[in-house]
Amino acid sequence: MGTGALEQLKVRPPAAKRIAVRGVERGMRSWTPWLFLAPYLVLFTLFVAIPVLYGLWMSLHNWDQFLDEKPWAGLSNYTELFRPGSAKAGPFWSAMRATGIFTVLSVPLLVILPLGVAMLLNERFRGRSFFRAMYFAPYVLGVVVVSMVFRFLLDPNIGALNHLLGSTTPWTTALPWAWISLVGMTVWWTMGFNAVIYLAGLQDIDSQLYEAAKVDGANVWQRFCNVTLPALRPVIVFVVTVTILASANVFGQSYLMTQGAPEKKTRTAIMFIAEEGFQDFNLGSAAAMSYVLALFLMALSAGVFFFFRRGEDRR
Amino acid sequence: MSRQQFLFACAALLAGCGGASRRPTASFGTGTGYDGPPVTLDFWNGFTGGDGPQMLALVEAFEKQHRNVRVRMVTSRWEDFYTKLPAAVASGQGPDLALMHVDQIPTNAEHGTILALDDLVRDLGLREQDFAAPVWRAGAYQGRRYGVPLDMHPIGLYANTQVLEKAGLDPKRLPETRDEYEAALEELKGKGIQGHWVTPFFFTGGHQFMSLLWQFGGELTDPAATRATWNSDAGVEALEWLRSLIKRGYSPRNVGQDADSIAFKNGQNAFIWNGAWAIGDYGSTEGLKWTLAPLPRIGSEKAAWSNSHNFTVMRQSSPDENRLRAAKVLIDTITKSPAWAEAGQIPARRSARESPAFRKLEAQSRLAEQVPDLRFAAAAPGLSDVREATLDIAIAQAVNGSQTVRHALDDSARRANELLRLNREKYAT
Numbered sequence: 001m002g003t004g005a006l007e008q009l010k011v012r013p014p015a016a017k018r019i020a021v022r023g024v025e026r027g028m029r030s031w032t033p034w035l036f037l038a039p040y041l042v043l044f045t046l047f048v049a050i051p052v053l054y055g056l057w058m059s060l061h062n063w064d065q066f067l068d069e070k071p072w073a074g075l076s077n078y079t080e081l082f083r084p085g086s087a088k089a090g091p092f093w094s095a096m097r098a099t100g101i102f103t104v105l106s107v108p109l110l111v112i113l114p115l116g117v118a119m120l121l122n123e124r125f126r127g128r129s130f131f132r133a134m135y136f137a138p139y140v141l142g143v144v145v146v147s148m149v150f151r152f153l154l155d156p157n158i159g160a161l162n163h164l165l166g167s168t169t170p171w172t173t174a175l176p177w178a179w180i181s182l183v184g185m186t187v188w189w190t191m192g193f194n195a196v197i198y199l200a201g202l203q204d205i206d207s208q209l210y211e212a213a214k215v216d217g218a219n220v221w222q223r224f225c226n227v228t229l230p231a232l233r234p235v236i237v238f239v240v241t242v243t244i245l246a247s248a249n250v251f252g253q254s255y256l257m258t259q260g261a262p263e264k265k266t267r268t269a270i271m272f273i274a275e276e277g278f279q280d281f282n283l284g285s286a287a288a289m290s291y292v293l294a295l296f297l298m299a300l301s302a303g304v305f306f307f308f309r310r311g312e313d314r315r
Numbered sequence: 316m317s318r319q320q321f322l323f324a325c326a327a328l329l330a331g332c333g334g335a336s337r338r339p340t341a342s343f344g345t346g347t348g349y350d351g352p353p354v355t356l357d358f359w360n361g362f363t364g365g366d367g368p369q370m371l372a373l374v375e376a377f378e379k380q381h382r383n384v385r386v387r388m389v390t391s392r393w394e395d396f397y398t399k400l401p402a403a404v405a406s407g408q409g410p411d412l413a414l415m416h417v418d419q420i421p422t423n424a425e426h427g428t429i430l431a432l433d434d435l436v437r438d439l440g441l442r443e444q445d446f447a448a449p450v451w452r453a454g455a456y457q458g459r460r461y462g463v464p465l466d467m468h469p470i471g472l473y474a475n476t477q478v479l480e481k482a483g484l485d486p487k488r489l490p491e492t493r494d495e496y497e498a499a500l501e502e503l504k505g506k507g508i509q510g511h512w513v514t515p516f517f518f519t520g521g522h523q524f525m526s527l528l529w530q531f532g533g534e535l536t537d538p539a540a541t542r543a544t545w546n547s548d549a550g551v552e553a554l555e556w557l558r559s560l561i562k563r564g565y566s567p568r569n570v571g572q573d574a575d576s577i578a579f580k581n582g583q584n585a586f587i588w589n590g591a592w593a594i595g596d597y598g599s600t601e602g603l604k605w606t607l608a609p610l611p612r613i614g615s616e617k618a619a620w621s622n623s624h625n626f627t628v629m630r631q632s633s634p635d636e637n638r639l640r641a642a643k644v645l646i647d648t649i650t651k652s653p654a655w656a657e658a659g660q661i662p663a664r665r666s667a668r669e670s671p672a673f674r675k676l677e678a679q680s681r682l683a684e685q686v687p688d689l690r691f692a693a694a695a696p697g698l699s700d701v702r703e704a705t706l707d708i709a710i711a712q713a714v715n716g717s718q719t720v721r722h723a724l725d726d727s728a729r730r731a732n733e734l735l736r737l738n739r740e741k742y743a744t
Contacts, residue, residue, distance in 0.1 A: 062740075062741060064426075064741060065402075065405075066401045066405055066426035066427065066428065067425070067426065067741070067742075069743075086733070087704075087730045087733035087734050087737070090730065091704065151571075151572075155571045155574055156567075156569050156570070156571050156574070157512075157567060157570055157571060157574040157578060157583075158571075158574050158577050158578060158581070158583075159571075168567065168569075170568070170569035170571075172571055173515070173569040173570070173571050173715075174569050174715065259516070259572055261515065261516070261571075261572070261711070262515065262569075262711060262715050262717070263515070263708050263711040263712045263715065263717060264708050264711075275704075278398045279397075279398065279700060280697065280700045280704075281422075281426075281697075282741075
């Protein structure tokens, strides 16, 4: 996923087709492309294709990796997830909901804010390099560092923020505050990455387009809507897709900062699946949950892709 | 998708190396000493805190006494330990022996990770009367012994001496009954101090609830752990009491993880029901004056939650009798030593607990007064995971006030019963 968007980012050299044709003329054998593909194909088969199929097989069993007997379970690992009131369905959908809430709250911020930051950083002003580095800096920190720092900054009773504000806001222990904290921290932490991608895109836009627009009497807003946005389109598709997937895979932030508090309401899907598989040793049911989550993510990515493509057709 | 792929990859690797014969055992040789050829033992534990150096010192002392035995001690966080250990053993890379919490023994016994130690304790002549009875019983599962208890770490009542004095309370006489405890909290409240912070987290809210449940005469499960019974009237009373501390203003709302303990160190509250492991932490906090006593009796009987580190011996693909013998001697030597208590623990072995060296440790000795009243969870595979998935959430819901106590406990017990049934099917118990 996301490769479609990446493809659009690449500039295809006009000579590419000609070279390929010449290759055939020189007698390229039918296995030559496979040879070039081989290094990645081997890794892909070993670490993606086989585990995916093996996981599917596991999800059809009551699979405890340390027991000899791994009895066939048919589709029960899946049907249990859709049986209302079952012991697995409740926490699983609550975790899916948590992932959904986080994604819905964080993606718009992580798509829009970095664009603004990138446009500011694209202007000429003193100390520009310093600010470019500063906005990117948090991204190099690990999730553990960021989460632990924020956990103590935001602690309701002993945290620095409440001390400064003189309040007792439960930033990490009650809703909706825990979501505000998790989303806010993630935006602060990862905004720099998206901003750098946008910045690269902005620097690629031909300045003549802006000059032409100015000559035609376009104001700042019109130049943004009619020059910047269309020119950034492939970059935006990439940023949206990658951000959605990253947000939907949220794990470390809630694992470390809120520990699922309050009452496991901020426990995300990946967090729950990891518990089910590696703490409770129910890999079969964890695998089934992973497939349900994966189907959701595939549908979502496809939706994003078609949304942007439809827009393209209209243009 | 990278994390999912990672999960699948891990799963595939782990699954490739399963295949333990269930309930393995081994011969530990005879005698209580080691005079065989030189051996090196791998010894794993989760002592990543101040307790790590203490265990290492004990191991080094053992090496000095037994010139033919070298010990390689490997430490990893307990959170990762129980995932790593069975995987290492299943792939033939496991250690010779390890310490684990007693409530993890049934799961590891079912997974064929650890060996039955009935022969080992018979060789060493260890019997129930050599230990505290509840902890000795907790190390057995389905009639066989799997763990040799090293220590007990119950929760106790810690009090900040300076805060009590400021409120005009006598730190030498800590409250022992419900009336005394509530009177002290009321006194503190009058001085503007919220005396007992109630957290919705397992540390320390979960430990407090379980202790109270037992104090009110309840049980977590039936003895065979087929049914959750924490939603009994005793459970409701216990949780209502915890909630009442918030309602009556003795505790703030929405206390964060560990915030109760940090506030205790800062002198923001007066009491904390915390585990033996806090002795080292509070002892090394500069400027903190504190004292320790058994939990006050809130319900109808004395009781305190406890856990225990147990020595266990790992299954090997090719058992080496010399190493098993050396492991046996190490277990005997270290459980006998009172020095481990300096890390804040109560020795499980009676001889160590009654030694003058242990009696000199004031805080640990106060905690040890609770030994006859200590309670351990029933021995059933996966029980602590079930508790974590159900009861821990119910406690949080009730403490936060998002559910009524009765509803939270009933709902969690219903879900726990289903998970316990699935576990019984899985482990065929």
